[in-house]
Amino acid sequence: MNETIKIGQMSDLHFGYRQYGKFERLKDFYEAAMTAAEVLIEHSPDIVTIPGDIFHRSRPYPVSQRQSFRIFERFQEENIPVFAIRGNHDASYIWSERWGGNELHVLNDLGLVTYLEDEYREVQLDHNRMVRIWGLGYHGGEAGSNLTALVDENREALEDKSMPNILMIHEFLDNMVPAAALSEYSIGLHGFDYVGIGHYHRWWVNGAKNMCCSGSTEHMSVAEWKEKKRSVALVSFEKVRTKWKPQIERLQFGVRPKLRKNLELGTVTAEDVTDVVTKTLHEMEIEDAVVRVDVSGTLVDTQQSADVRSIVQQFTNALHIDIVPQMEYAGLIVKEDVSDEVVMKEVFNQRLDVPKSQAGRWVKLATDLKEILTESYDDEGEAAAIKLLYDFVEAKSVKKKRRGSKR
Numbered sequence: 001m002n003e004t005i006k007i008g009q010m011s012d013l014h015f016g017y018r019q020y021g022k023f024e025r026l027k028d029f030y031e032a033a034m035t036a037a038e039v040l041i042e043h044s045p046d047i048v049t050i051p052g053d054i055f056h057r058s059r060p061y062p063v064s065q066r067q068s069f070r071i072f073e074r075f076q077e078e079n080i081p082v083f084a085i086r087g088n089h090d091a092s093y094i095w096s097e098r099w100g101g102n103e104l105h106v107l108n109d110l111g112l113v114t115y116l117e118d119e120y121r122e123v124q125l126d127h128n129r130m131v132r133i134w135g136l137g138y139h140g141g142e143a144g145s146n147l148t149a150l151v152d153e154n155r156e157a158l159e160d161k162s163m164p165n166i167l168m169i170h171e172f173l174d175n176m177v178p179a180a181a182l183s184e185y186s187i188g189l190h191g192f193d194y195v196g197i198g199h200y201h202r203w204w205v206n207g208a209k210n211m212c213c214s215g216s217t218e219h220m221s222v223a224e225w226k227e228k229k230r231s232v233a234l235v236s237f238e239k240v241r242t243k244w245k246p247q248i249e250r251l252q253f254g255v256r257p258k259l260r261k262n263l264e265l266g267t268v269t270a271e272d273v274t275d276v277v278t279k280t281l282h283e284m285e286i287e288d289a290v291v292r293v294d295v296s297g298t299l300v301d302t303q304q305s306a307d308v309r310s311i312v313q314q315f316t317n318a319l320h321i322d323i324v325p326q327m328e329y330a331g332l333i334v335k336e337d338v339s340d341e342v343v344m345k346e347v348f349n350q351r352l353d354v355p356k357s358q359a360g361r362w363v364k365l366a367t368d369l370k371e372i373l374t375e376s377y378d379d380e381g382e383a384a385a386i387k388l389l390y391d392f393v394e395a396k397s398v399k400k401k402r403r404g405s406k407r
């Protein structure tokens with residue numbers, strides 16, 4: 001009889017993330033998650049764990065909900081039960097309380113996922129094998145105390161070594177992010193046989209090889225681009241005398257290509273910058289890729305930076321291009337990092353003839369509109385923004401009427 005227990009782990013799927021404002025990216029996140037699922041299925045795990053952030057937003061778009069159904073139906077077809085916890089993107093604890101649950105509850109009700117919110121479940125596998133899956137929802141700064149409470153309330157279960165104790169959390173450890181409240185050491189004290197971690201978007205395994213973060217299934221930010229491929233984890237448990245010993249295997253898969261180039265140009269003219277960046281992009285294999293070019297150096301002729309927009313417009317075969325200039329002029333940094341708000345104020349003032357004293361309100365108006373259209377506000381925020389918009393328009397039309405009557 002085979003005693004080995006195999007656990008698949010995939011994390012941070014972020015369904016509904018329309019990165020760079022592009023629907024193609026929303027599709028990418030789905031395709032990456034489906035690839036991750038197929039890679040795990042190929043290795044026939046007994047169960048699959050998802051330590052958080054299935055969804056990018058607490059109110060997922062219909063397409064994100066349907067995408068998640070497709071993924072979980074694949075596991076269902078293969079008779080692989082899925083266990084998941086709530087990540088910070090899925091929903092907050094209070095939000096879930098207020099709205100009678102969150103999207104993970106919906107998946108749970110549909111029988112597609114077992115949602116664990118600060119609780120554990122004993123799972124019966126075939127050949128009389130069993131596994132105990134523990135799940136802690138995302139609690140940010142309170143994670144440590146919530147975990148201690150969960151362990152304290154269920155000490156006998158954790159001390160029972162007849163089956164492996166596997167914990168899922170969605171938190172940073174200070175080994176990943178220095179300021180994090182949790183550490184490998186503080187979690188290690190509880191004595192779980194294995195800890196599967198979400199939230200951190202890169203691959204990470206601790207020294208003792210009993211904690212692992214498999215990273216997001218697609219690249220969430222440029223900080224992760226050094227790992228071209230994305231990963232899932234396959235963790236096999238074997239009982240060695242009285243202890244369950246995990247063995248972590250990293251399974252990698254490809255996603256949309258991301259290309260990054262650093263150009264240190266020395267002392268150049270603005271025209272040189274345009275030429276070099278254009279030439280560089282011509283030489284790169286940018287087809288369908290997400291591209292980022294960082295440009296640094298000293299400009300001799302002008303403080304005006306290169307016309308980045310017109311360069312990017314020539315290259316329509318890439319999915320998305322970011323050019324990030326950090327040019328100096330006579331020892332002074334050309335301020336590429338001026339905030340959007342300052343730039344918008346100037347546009348309203350100089351190009352759209354809004355008086356300087358009013359420009360701030362117009363920026364607020366534009367920002368609110370954008371947030372409403374992209375559904376980035378919660379209900380309360382949206383109601384407040386809409387009220388401001390109405391007030392603003394009303395004040396404007398009153399003014400116009402007055403002006404008209406004077407005529």
Ligand SMILES: [Mn+2]
Binds near residue numbers: 012053087089200216
């Ligand atoms: Mn995440």
